[in-house]
Amino acid sequence: MNPRNGLNFSGGPGALPESVLREVQQAIIEVPEVGLSVLGISHRSDWFAAVVTELENNIRSLLGLGDDYHVLLLQGGATQQYTMVPMSLLLPGGAPADYLDTGYWSAKVLPEARRQGPIRVVWSGQDNGFRRLPVDEELQFATTAPYLHYVSNETVEGLQFHRMLGSDEVVRVCDMSSDFLSRPIEANRFGLIYAHAQKNVGPAGVTVVVVRDELIKNAPEDLPGFLDYRSHARAHSNFNTPPVFAIYVVLLVTRWLMQEIGGLNAMDALNRTKAALLYDVLDSSESFYQGRAAVADRSLMNVAFNLSNTALEQRFIAEAEAAGFSGLKGHRAIGGLRASLYNAVTLEAVEKLASFMADFRHRQQR
Numbered sequence: 001m002n003p004r005n006g007l008n009f010s011g012g013p014g015a016l017p018e019s020v021l022r023e024v025q026q027a028i029i030e031v032p033e034v035g036l037s038v039l040g041i042s043h044r045s046d047w048f049a050a051v052v053t054e055l056e057n058n059i060r061s062l063l064g065l066g067d068d069y070h071v072l073l074l075q076g077g078a079t080q081q082y083t084m085v086p087m088s089l090l091l092p093g094g095a096p097a098d099y100l101d102t103g104y105w106s107a108k109v110l111p112e113a114r115r116q117g118p119i120r121v122v123w124s125g126q127d128n129g130f131r132r133l134p135v136d137e138e139l140q141f142a143t144t145a146p147y148l149h150y151v152s153n154e155t156v157e158g159l160q161f162h163r164m165l166g167s168d169e170v171v172r173v174c175d176m177s178s179d180f181l182s183r184p185i186e187a188n189r190f191g192l193i194y195a196h197a198q199k200n201v202g203p204a205g206v207t208v209v210v211v212r213d214e215l216i217k218n219a220p221e222d223l224p225g226f227l228d229y230r231s232h233a234r235a236h237s238n239f240n241t242p243p244v245f246a247i248y249v250v251l252l253v254t255r256w257l258m259q260e261i262g263g264l265n266a267m268d269a270l271n272r273t274k275a276a277l278l279y280d281v282l283d284s285s286e287s288f289y290q291g292r293a294a295v296a297d298r299s300l301m302n303v304a305f306n307l308s309n310t311a312l313e314q315r316f317i318a319e320a321e322a323a324g325f326s327g328l329k330g331h332r333a334i335g336g337l338r339a340s341l342y343n344a345v346t347l348e349a350v351e352k353l354a355s356f357m358a359d360f361r362h363r364q365q366r
């Protein structure tokens with residue numbers, strides 16, 4: 001395999017495990033048990049029904065989900081959920097839903113939600129340039145809200161909540177697109193979780209939605225079928241032609257997570273070790289590398305940082321590319337640098353990046 005594949009720090013679509021890529025390579029030619037390319041197998045086949053069932057079961061078991069949850073495999077990315085959530089859960093004439101404005105992706109959610117009904121922004125990080133997340137004392141949630149929506153990991157700014165927000169009285173809805181299955185969570189205390197696949201669990205094209213049954217029962221009756229969670233639940237994620245290939249790859253990634261990594265606790269331990277390595281490089285650099293996020297809110301998935309000027313940042317990118325690293329450019333909205341450490345990025349790759357960063361600094365300071 002091209003060594004650059006192993007040094008992919010892209011913000012998303014991100015790296016996938018090498019063993020999965022090899023299985024996918026084989027499946028594109030022929031899925032052994034079917035004798036056909038995965039790209040040409042019917043979504044109505046028994047094989048695909050078994051893929052969906054196994055994937056649902058894997059996600060249920062990784063998250064410890066109760067029987068009262070649906071695991072849905074939808075299209076439209078995380079963006080479609082910005083609309084589907086309020087369409088289904090905001091009740092006509094009812095109280096506003098509580099939303100947090102913690103970064104680039106939260107800010108994308110708000111206008112879409114407002115189109116569907118009343119929402120209230122409980123806290124915004126705009127004034128601090130999205131460099132930190134709120135502490136509990138700053139958050140006054142309404143007990144009358146139909147739900148509370150937040151983004152667990154702000155991919156662009158590299159901010160991550162290291163606790164669950166809200167109380168059990170109000171339904172929690174969370175965009176976990178960039179930290180899904182990267183650590184254990186108390187999934188049964190959320191009403192709805194959504195996460196597109198292309199960070200931690202697969203290629204773009206499929207979005208996993210975990211939703212409690214009682215929540216979708218009372219959605220308006222006149223929703224368009226495609227935007228109604230109930231249609232997808234009834235059809236076992238086969239309402240129209242689903243992205244068979246993407247779903248198959250997500251299945252392989254969950255197998256890898258369970259069988260090779262050893263589950264979410266093991267994944268979390270590895271992810272913590274990886275992030276600590278890079279944050280140590282930042283912290284011991286005497287401000288040569290400046291972390292973007294407040295220390296308490298640093299993301300284990302996206303390490304966002306700056307150098308003292310853009311020329312130096314460009315030199316960093318150029319030298320990193322020449323050394324085989326990719327994906328280190330910060331998001332176009334805020335610039336700077338960002339190393340994304342999704343599940344499939346290996347400890348070895350992070351060690352190499354940490355040592356490249358230490359070398360780069362010494363070379364500039366000589």
Ligand SMILES: Cc1ncc(COP(=O)(O)O)c(C=O)c1O
Nearest residue numbers: 077078079105155175177178196
């Ligand atoms: C946390 C988060 N939410 C939502 C999105 C948007 O996802 P999509 O492009 O799948 O609609 C992204 C994209 O990177 C993201 O990081």
